[in-house]
Amino acid sequence: MELNCGGCCIVLDDYLFDFSRVAEAVKKARPAAIVLEAPQGMVRLLERLASFLTDECLDKQDVDVYIRLEPSFGSCSLSLDAVELVNGNSILVHIGHGEYAYPLCAGGACSRKLPRNVYLVEAEYLGGDAELLAHKVVETFSENGWSSTAIGYSIQHKRLAEKIAVILADKGIDVVLVDSLLGCYYYKHVKLRESVDAYIVVAGGYFHALGLGLALAGAKPVLRVDPYTSSIEDISSLVARTLAKRYWVMRQAVEASRFGIVLGLLPGQYRPWIAEHIVRLVKKRGGRYRFILARYVTREYLDNLSPDDYDVFVMVSCPRLAIEDLSDYWKPVLTPAEARIVLSGDITGSNYTFPW
Incomplete structure (x- = not known):
């Protein structure tokens, strides 16, 4: 794929990290420091990313790059306090998550706007076979008599989800929404429950798919589409078991x-x-x-x-x-x-x- 990011992109472990906006911000703001944070599976990449920023992307500007040891669980957990402690004139680079849907609170105030010194690097996953995954989805929809869907995805898989949506539409499946999911935000998808037969979640693991299933209270099937294993799974039974346990609690x-x-x-x-x-x-x-x-x-x-x-x-x-x-x-x-x-x-x- 063609990379248009002014030399400030790097691919590690099949993930694309685009630091072009960070480089532009550093050029304009001349911060004293940059703080990098990432989710659990990407903390191990932070040293290589920090070195890339310092050596290849920041045009030899004199700026310290710090890395946060603890994993970041989402854009709800931005290290705003760490940025202030390191240096008031610093930039926070949050890797691996999309923009938060709810207010962020710091310094006694809450706002839905991302702070000016915070930059999100979504870390796009370049793997995943859209044709194969879409074929499996079409087979499952055909077996169950489903004809309409809404697609959710974790932010790393945005492009893959959009490719799958195009293929499904070409196969006659009505795709009414393609949008990202957070672990605690499913509103856009849930409000469409009367318009779709089943939902699709493109993400590794069960976290996002289970959250959507709970938000729907099990009212519609949720298919987990895993880009890493090229597998799909109807998680209705998992949702039902989880709901039963929640009622017990x-x-x-x-x-x-x-x-x-x-x-x-x-x-x-x-x-x-x-x-x-x-x-x-x-x-x-x-x-x-x-x-x-x-x-x-x-x-x-x-x-x-x-x-x-x-x-x-x-x-x-x-x-x-x-x-x-x-x-x-x-x-x-x-x-x-x-x-x-x-x-x-x-x-x-x-x-x-x-x-x-």
């Missing part, structure tokens, strides 16, 4: 009266407006609450609390913590939407919402 919280409401200290995980709504419901029920602040939440950290202080925890920070990391914790751990269902007193099985 909610039932454990029905009699709860002491709520630990966890607010995140990462820029995109501080959501006081959601926490305050839950507090109103807790008060209406006659319960008690405490706000708990945390940058990261683990079962070990929760175990540091006295076991008698809280009956249930509500993850306002990252709703996926309740689904994946803490689904089997010894006390109920709920998403904000699950807390609303519990506090409403109606968990009959037809009102599941994810995540808020």
